[in-house]
Amino acid sequence: MRIHLFIALLFSFLLLLCGCKPAKAPQLNGADISKVVTQMTDIMVHDVTNPPLAARFFAYTCLAGYEVVAQNDASLKNMHGVLNSYPDIKLVSASIAANYQLSAVLAMYKTAQMLQPSGVLLKKDEKAFLDSCRALGFDDAMIDSSLNYATAISKQILKYAKADGYRKISNYPRYTPKNDLGTWDPTPPSYMAPVEPYFYTVRPLTLDSSFQFISVSPVPFSKDKNSRFYKFMLLNYAKGENGLTRGEKDVANFWDCNPFAVQNDGHMVMGLKKISPGAHWLGITGIACKQSKASFNKTAQVTTMVSIGLMDGFISCWADKYRTNRIRPETAIRKYIDPHWKPFLQTPPFPEYSSGHSVVSATSAAILAHYFGPKFSYTDNIEVNYGIPSRKFSSFGQAANEAANSRFLGGIHFKDAIENGLIQGNKVGVWVLQKIN
Numbered sequence: 001m002r003i004h005l006f007i008a009l010l011f012s013f014l015l016l017l018c019g020c021k022p023a024k025a026p027q028l029n030g031a032d033i034s035k036v037v038t039q040m041t042d043i044m045v046h047d048v049t050n051p052p053l054a055a056r057f058f059a060y061t062c063l064a065g066y067e068v069v070a071q072n073d074a075s076l077k078n079m080h081g082v083l084n085s086y087p088d089i090k091l092v093s094a095s096i097a098a099n100y101q102l103s104a105v106l107a108m109y110k111t112a113q114m115l116q117p118s119g120v121l122l123k124k125d126e127k128a129f130l131d132s133c134r135a136l137g138f139d140d141a142m143i144d145s146s147l148n149y150a151t152a153i154s155k156q157i158l159k160y161a162k163a164d165g166y167r168k169i170s171n172y173p174r175y176t177p178k179n180d181l182g183t184w185d186p187t188p189p190s191y192m193a194p195v196e197p198y199f200y201t202v203r204p205l206t207l208d209s210s211f212q213f214i215s216v217s218p219v220p221f222s223k224d225k226n227s228r229f230y231k232f233m234l235l236n237y238a239k240g241e242n243g244l245t246r247g248e249k250d251v252a253n254f255w256d257c258n259p260f261a262v263q264n265d266g267h268m269v270m271g272l273k274k275i276s277p278g279a280h281w282l283g284i285t286g287i288a289c290k291q292s293k294a295s296f297n298k299t300a301q302v303t304t305m306v307s308i309g310l311m312d313g314f315i316s317c318w319a320d321k322y323r324t325n326r327i328r329p330e331t332a333i334r335k336y337i338d339p340h341w342k343p344f345l346q347t348p349p350f351p352e353y354s355s356g357h358s359v360v361s362a363t364s365a366a367i368l369a370h371y372f373g374p375k376f377s378y379t380d381n382i383e384v385n386y387g388i389p390s391r392k393f394s395s396f397g398q399a400a401n402e403a404a405n406s407r408f409l410g411g412i413h414f415k416d417a418i419e420n421g422l423i424q425g426n427k428v429g430v431w432v433l434q435k436i437n
Contacts, residue, residue: 187331316428
């Protein structure tokens with residue numbers, strides 16, 4: 001290491017003697033990080049990636065980029081000893097001649113390509129990115145060194161990901177509904193099997209266990225018309241397919257983010273292209289970073305912290321879902337109030353309690369408010385390409401509360417799943433911040 005430093009100092013001295021100035025290294029910016037997240041989202045829509053798995057893909061991909069940045073910025077915390085079982089990743093020889101910003105983005109590409117089922121589609125995006133880097137002034141030698149550095153880091157992050165237990169899930173017994181009174185059953189129109197019933201067995205990134213922030217028990221199921229549960233059903237019943245104002249429908253549509261939504265057209269069933277809740281919140285993260293003119297390093301940091309929160313938020317929520325196994329409003333209302341009732345939104349294929357949108361929205365809002373303040377105003381245009389108009393928010397908390405309430409308006413969650421989900425998610429977000437800062 002001292003030899004490399006001596007050579008660098010000698011080179012600088014010779015440049016000064018001849019009156020030459022060293023060429024300024026090309027610079028990337030935070031938008032390059034956010035772009036990889038957007039490209040990953042496009043592939044997730046293509047693959048119909050479920051929300052918990054999408055969060056897992058984002059978390060490890062962002063960690064690969066963050067690891068490179070943290071190795072080159074002493075102000076950023078190393079994740080060894082912070083995240084559960086995170087390896088002690090050493091600097092590699094290729095880092096000496098590499099550009100760390102370039103390596104960070106490339107590490108994200110390399111990791112996502114291996115994690116996502118259709119990750120090979122990212123190769124063309126990586127090529128386009130490298131072409132743009134050459135146009136900026138990166139020479140081939142630096143690109144090659146940066147690629148080698150990125151690949152070395154990505155391999156270690158992928159090894160870390162492989163050990164989280166997700167692959168074991170395919171060997172577990174097929175989950176079947178319990179068919180007990182008040183428990184979850186598949187819902188129309190496609191009556192899909194439950195999604196990721198064993199996701200809670202995956203190693204969390206910061207949580208002590210998947211049950212660390214388990215929510216309070218839901219209101220007990222009851223057919224008694226004087227019970228609290230029946231009153232919850234009546235609240236949802238009033239907000240069915242035809243019981244919403246135009247504004248309420250706009251809110252429900254804006255936060256739908258249901259990758260499993262399908263549309264029946266005669267004998268055909270067509271999937272509707274929608275992003276996951278995690279992808280939406282990472283999109284908001286990109287907006288906040290751009291609007292605040294966050295540096296490349298800060299963008300890498302914030303994007304990674306939000307992605308960590310998303311994965312742990314989903315692990316916590318999914319532990320609740322399959323612990324409580326509560327019936328969805330659509331099933332309960334049709335059975336006990338009105339057989340023809342329909343929710344405004346299509347019911348996702350997993351148990352009702354707690355609300356995933358509520359949990360991960362509160363988690364994300366807590367983390368983003370830490371970095372950008374509790375009163376950060378912004379315009380959310382994440383789903384304009386999917387035909388959803390933009391909306392303005394005065395804070396991340398306001399957005400999280402609206403996202404949570406959208407599940408009630410859409411008719412797919414009871415009130416306590418939303419309210420307690422927000423509490424649960426905020427606890428996860430605060431915990432992530434305490435562990436990492």
